[in-house]
Amino acid sequence: MTKADFDQIVEVIDHWWGGPISTFAHPIFFYELGEEALVMHDGDTLIGFLLGFISTQEGRTTGYVHLVGIHPDYRRQGVGRLLYRHFSDACNKAGCARIKAISTLGNEGSIRFHLALGWRVQEIDDYAGPNRRRLVFTCELLRR
Template identity: 40%
Template structure:
């Protein structure tokens, strides 16, 4: 297992399979090539041998430099349960702290209950929203009409 910074060329490996990794949900459009080009210092790929089996796209906020944001994290369905998501997040926590971040935020869809449980296990808190979907607080229309999201926040500490 090897964790490295995401490379521009990783787009060509990840983009064609990302919808499949999400059980057929159309998420490919949320991951344009620009993330692979402009956010390499805070984005990571995880490989088993020569096969890319996980990735995390994150950055530190330009508007609030104390906040790091994870835009996307994915682990191949056949590689789940090995702690790879946690390892990728730890890489991001370390990178975000080096950039001076004290908090990390992320979002997920309220239908993605495995993501909600995963983030909660990592110490993320669900932030209040202006609505409720599937029993979770959500920010209604967060990314446009009908695109509601659960919002997360996790404080970074020296122990993180």
């Protein structure tokens, strides 16, 4: 992901989500955590991105998907699946045991997408603080 890609993501993200979400594309995910960030283009058109990074905590290395977005005209064509495959491969090579993402209960598209890709889901009532329930998706990675 280049700075020009990041700039474009910030410009399209509200439209792609259908509402204000641009604070989720915090610059930290490009400048400090952007090494594994991915974009996909069709010619000159940005059609998808994945903001993710590798985290190590308590000796466990995890690939974390913070945000994935696909251009509305390019959904259900396997773009998200492909971005996840590339990210998983990079995490696998970096020695991650698993990959993880979180979602809110109402985000049906995201839930269906992760389940279709074979991720495990767990509902945690206070994941994001008191009464801030989240769905936590994880996928164990196979042998490196």
